[in-house]
Amino acid sequence: MKRVSIKDVAKEAGVSVATVSYVINNTPNQSISDETSLRIRKAVTKLNYIPNLNARSLASRKTNLIGVVIPQTEPGKEFMFSNPFYGDLLSSIEYTARQHSYHLLLSGPEPNQSYINIARNRSVDGIIIVGAYPTKGLDELRQLDIPVVLVDTYVKDPVYHTVGIDDRLGGKMATAYLIEKGHSKIAFVSGQIEEQGVMQKRFQGYRDALEDAGIPFHQDFVYLGNISFEYAQATADEMLRRGRIETAAFASADILGMGLIKGLRRQGFHVPEDLSIVGFDDVSLAQMADPSLTTVRQDISAKGKTAVQFILDAVSGNIEKQEKILPIHIVERESVKNL
Amino acid sequence: MKRVSIKDVAKEAGVSVATVSYVINNTPNQSISDETSLRIRKAVTKLNYIPNLNARSLASRKTNLIGVVIPQTEPGKEFMFSNPFYGDLLSSIEYTARQHSYHLLLSGPEPNQSYINIARNRSVDGIIIVGAYPTKGLDELRQLDIPVVLVDTYVKDPVYHTVGIDDRLGGKMATAYLIEKGHSKIAFVSGQIEEQGVMQKRFQGYRDALEDAGIPFHQDFVYLGNISFEYAQATADEMLRRGRIETAAFASADILGMGLIKGLRRQGFHVPEDLSIVGFDDVSLAQMADPSLTTVRQDISAKGKTAVQFILDAVSGNIEKQEKILPIHIVERESVKNL
DNA sequence: TTGAAAGCGCTAACAG
DNA sequence: CTGTTAGCGCTTTCAA
Numbered sequence: 001m002k003r004v005s006i007k008d009v010a011k012e013a014g015v016s017v018a019t020v021s022y023v024i025n026n027t028p029n030q031s032i033s034d035e036t037s038l039r040i041r042k043a044v045t046k047l048n049y050i051p052n053l054n055a056r057s058l059a060s061r062k063t064n065l066i067g068v069v070i071p072q073t074e075p076g077k078e079f080m081f082s083n084p085f086y087g088d089l090l091s092s093i094e095y096t097a098r099q100h101s102y103h104l105l106l107s108g109p110e111p112n113q114s115y116i117n118i119a120r121n122r123s124v125d126g127i128i129i130v131g132a133y134p135t136k137g138l139d140e141l142r143q144l145d146i147p148v149v150l151v152d153t154y155v156k157d158p159v160y161h162t163v164g165i166d167d168r169l170g171g172k173m174a175t176a177y178l179i180e181k182g183h184s185k186i187a188f189v190s191g192q193i194e195e196q197g198v199m200q201k202r203f204q205g206y207r208d209a210l211e212d213a214g215i216p217f218h219q220d221f222v223y224l225g226n227i228s229f230e231y232a233q234a235t236a237d238e239m240l241r242r243g244r245i246e247t248a249a250f251a252s253a254d255i256l257g258m259g260l261i262k263g264l265r266r267q268g269f270h271v272p273e274d275l276s277i278v279g280f281d282d283v284s285l286a287q288m289a290d291p292s293l294t295t296v297r298q299d300i301s302a303k304g305k306t307a308v309q310f311i312l313d314a315v316s317g318n319i320e321k322q323e324k325i326l327p328i329h330i331v332e333r334e335s336v337k338n339l
Numbered sequence: 340m341k342r343v344s345i346k347d348v349a350k351e352a353g354v355s356v357a358t359v360s361y362v363i364n365n366t367p368n369q370s371i372s373d374e375t376s377l378r379i380r381k382a383v384t385k386l387n388y389i390p391n392l393n394a395r396s397l398a399s400r401k402t403n404l405i406g407v408v409i410p411q412t413e414p415g416k417e418f419m420f421s422n423p424f425y426g427d428l429l430s431s432i433e434y435t436a437r438q439h440s441y442h443l444l445l446s447g448p449e450p451n452q453s454y455i456n457i458a459r460n461r462s463v464d465g466i467i468i469v470g471a472y473p474t475k476g477l478d479e480l481r482q483l484d485i486p487v488v489l490v491d492t493y494v495k496d497p498v499y500h501t502v503g504i505d506d507r508l509g510g511k512m513a514t515a516y517l518i519e520k521g522h523s524k525i526a527f528v529s530g531q532i533e534e535q536g537v538m539q540k541r542f543q544g545y546r547d548a549l550e551d552a553g554i555p556f557h558q559d560f561v562y563l564g565n566i567s568f569e570y571a572q573a574t575a576d577e578m579l580r581r582g583r584i585e586t587a588a589f590a591s592a593d594i595l596g597m598g599l600i601k602g603l604r605r606q607g608f609h610v611p612e613d614l615s616i617v618g619f620d621d622v623s624l625a626q627m628a629d630p631s632l633t634t635v636r637q638d639i640s641a642k643g644k645t646a647v648q649f650i651l652d653a654v655s656g657n658i659e660k661q662e663k664i665l666p667i668h669i670v671e672r673e674s675v676k677n678l
Numbered sequence: 679t680t681g682a683a684a685g686c687g688c689t690a691a692c693a694g
Numbered sequence: 695c696t697g698t699t700a701g702c703g704c705t706t707t708c709a710a
Contacts (some may be wrong), residue, residue: 003459016681023703033679050459054402058686068445087426094447103461104445106407106436121392122442134602225698230626258627265629288568288597290604290629307703344687355697360689370695394687395701 020044024051040153057123064099065310067105067124070170071131083227083255084283085108085300086130089151093128100312126311128134129153133194142180147314149307154196161310163303164322168200170296170328171205172212174250174278177330179213182339183248183276186210189235189260190252193326202252202280221246232259239275240267247274247339254286257293257335272337282331291334298328340575343386349381363390396462405436405650406444406463409474410470422566423622424596424639425469427491431643432467439651459483465650468492473534486647486653493535500649501661502642506537509635509667510544511551513589513617516633516669518552521678522587522615525549528574528599530566541591560585571598572605578614579606586613586678591678593625596674611676621670630673637667 015036022030032040035047043049057063070086089209094104102125107118109207118124126147132138132155141148148160154173155162167207186206192198203222210217223238232251236259239246251257257279261271271277271291279286279295286293303326310322344476349356361369361556369380382388396402409425433443440462446457457463465486471477471494480487481498488500517525525545532539542561545635549556562577564570571590575598578585590596596618600610610616610630618625618634625632642665649661 003703007703017704018683018706019679022680025705027705031679036679047683052397052703053460054393054396054462055686056705057707058391058397058688059703061686063393065544084426087423096444098447106433106443106445108433118442123391123393167574188626231622260629261510262627262629284568285624285627288601288624292601294667342687346687356688357690357698358696361696364689366690372695375696393685394702397691398687398689400689400702538710 003052004049006049006051009043009049012047013040015040022241028248034127055108062315063123063125064102065105065122065124066093066102066308067107067118067127068093068121069118069127071108071128079130083224085253085281085286088283088300089130089304092301093308094278096305096308100308102308109126122294124314128311129309131198133197147311149310151303151307152198154198154201156248158281159321161322162200163306163310163326164329165298165303165326167201168205168208170248170280170298171202171252172209173205173272173330174202174280174296175206175329176275177216178248178250178278178336179209181248181336184213184215185221185246185248186215186216187221187223187239187246187249188252189223189232189249189256191224191231192224199252206250209248227253227256229255229259229262232256232265236260236263237267238294240264240269244269244274246275248278251277254283254289254293254295256279257295258285258289261289261335272335276336278330278336286331287333289335294333294336295331297329297331299326302326342391343434344498345388345390347386348382348388349388351378354379358594373473377582380399400462401654402462402464403441404444404461404463405432405647406446406461406466407432408446408468408471409459410447423624424592424620427622427639428469430644431640432647434656435632435644435647439647441647442653463622464654467646467650468538472536486650488649490642490646491537493537498660500653500661502535502645502649502665504637504642504665504667507544507547508538509637510541510589510591510655511548512544512669513541513619513635513668514545515551516586516640517589517615517617517675518548518554520587520615520675523552523556524557524560524585524587526560526562526578526585526588527591528562528571528588528595529564530570531563538591545589566592566595568601571595572602575599575602576606579603579608583613585614586618587675590616590618593618593620593622593628593632593634596634597624597628600628600630600632600674611666611674615675617669617675625670626672628671633672633674634670635667636670638665641665 006017006020010020023032023037036171097104105122105124128149128151130151132153134230150160150162152164153162175186188203188206190199193203207217223235249260251260257277260277264271264275279293282295282297286295306324345356345359349359358375360378362371363374436443444461444463457537466492467488469490471489471492477494488502491503492501515524527542527545529538532542546556562574588599590599596616599616603610603614621634621636625634645663
């Protein structure tokens with residue numbers, strides 16, 4: 001079946017392609033007589049014409065496409081969305097984009113970290129990058145002048161828009177909550193701490209809370225591996241091996257909290273009786289855990305929505321850099337015991 | 340910063356655009372002297388030229404884009420990827436596509452279910468649709484002649500490729516396993532059963548196993564709501580209210596199994612002591628559950644990989660319809676008690 | 679209110 | 695081995 005083009009419609013309606021284009025796009029400052037307009041619409045319906053967005057993009061330099069780059073949690077690993085946080089975030093981005101008739105061009109990072117390729121290649125209208133560290137690739141992006149939104153990053157930049165939360169504050173809240181419940185031997189369980197990364201901030205918050213309470217910091221209470229259920233499980237074992245000195249743990253991601261619970265239970269211990277746990281993120285899993293996880297809630301949905309909104313704003317001419325720090329708060333559930 | 344085009348490169352290298360195109364694409368049957376080829380490559384590097392894939396697509400009718408349509412779990416709900424199954428699947432699709440330098444165009448279904456728009460609009464090279472029911476929209480897609488892969492669907496079609504599992508067999512395996520462990524009062528917990536849908540097949544399998552074992556079917560043991568943690572939790576309550584007649588339950592998705600566990604626990608009951616549970620899918624959560632979930636494992640990663648491969652095969656000229664039923668098997672964990 | 683025509687950046691015959 | 699040229703399907707001046 002031959003694809004029907006704007007030409008076919010023009011012929012069918014007995015007008016020029018330009019006119020067809022005008023009515024299809026409802027081009028401003030172009031008045032078309034009701035009569036021709038109607039004739040064209042009829043032709044469109046009759047031929048079942050659907051514009052080729054590719055051609056449109058080429059001519060208009062607008063693609064209605066938003067590039068989304070989500071990092072590999074672990075290099076070479078395929079399951080980036082298995083981390084429920086990304087799944088939740090992507091859902092929200094897709095939903096918001098669709099509301100505004102944008103489509104999403106999805107991509108893991110290219111091997112060479114070159115964000116710029118996907119952007120230039122496909123001429124996306126904007127690009128959302130999640131969890132970026134300062135890299136050359138990020139700088140290259142500057143050469144294009146398309147809006148860039150950095151989600152969950154502490155890269156400081158005069159142009160790129162950012163949306164995130166105050167991770168340091170979150171870390172502090174989580175830890176302070178535990179302290180308030182009478183704990184003083186508090187583990188910090190996390191993935192690797194990258195310079196200027198989210199986990200670093202949460203760690204700082206942990207130390208802030210300790211300091212505020214006059215509790216000395218113990219390096220032994222810090223467990224750094226990677227952000228996975230398995231690692232947290234192993235960490236629970238490790239804690240027991242060391243004699244289970246801690247009475248509580250701040251898990252810097254919910255999935256870690258879940259792993260701790262499981263690891264403990266495997267050894268016959270219980271949460272929160274034997275160890276109190278506060279997580280971070282409040283992914284949908286957090287309430288599925290048993291006991292359900294007390295955690296620092298962030299509005300993942302709002303995060304995605306805001307990121308898309310920033311792109312839309314920029315596309316429609318708002319050149320000012322936008323920044324948004326979304327609020328967070330503790331959600332009390334069952335994983336913390338009051339000493 | 341002005342975008343550099345193929346023309347600029349041609350000028351820089353002192354050749355025609357055609358020649359540039361040839362070396363960039365390594366066009367078959369076009370021999371280029373090493374000397375010019377080198378000169379062109381140098382110009383490309385110097386100018387930092389990146390081809391505009393949009394223009395390329397327009398000219399070549401090939402976009403290197405795969406459309407992915409993932410259904411809303413619940414209409415109007417934004418969190419489609421919060422269902423971990425879709426997250427896992429998407430990960431695998433993205434990964435495989437990227438290996439072959441394809442990008443993914445992501446889309447939830449349009450309100451009018453018209454898959455065809457996204458396909459025609461963006462001229463994707465192929466389209467992967469997850470969990471489709473027979474609809475007009477699906478038929479329209481036939482008009483295009485791009486490869487279509489239907490994942491997890493029982494729509495029968497002479498052209499569309501399909502990849503899935505034998506859901507009926509899976510349902511039977513799960514139920515038979517429970518029977519083998521001495522259970523005969525077995526609940527079936529599921530989302531709504533759609534005609535020709537995956538859940539219907541799993542339900543049939545459930546009945547098959549019952550019948551094979553000579554166990555009468557009880558309508559009372561069938562709980563139909565929607566595929567969510569919350570519904571399953573409520574179902575657990577409902578079972579108790581009815582007096583907890585069942586000793587086991589086949590949850591037609593892992594997330595339902597998890598909800599059951601939680602719901603039971605909330606009422607002071609335990610899995611598997613008070614109720615044995617078998618799930619379905621083996622999403623990453625299944626092992627995080629406590630007790631970890633005995634379930635019917637399917638290889639979600641292989642599913643995504645196969646779907647992409649079918650597209651690639653078709654694009655490169657393989658016109659034959661391909662079908663793949665991936666193997667499944669029971670993974671024994673902790674949620675079933677031997678009576 | 680409409681149309682002619684010049685591109686957008688690239689590919690692919692075809693010719694040389 | 696390389697260049698000319700005609701599109702791909704659409705938007706957008708500019709003129710009528």
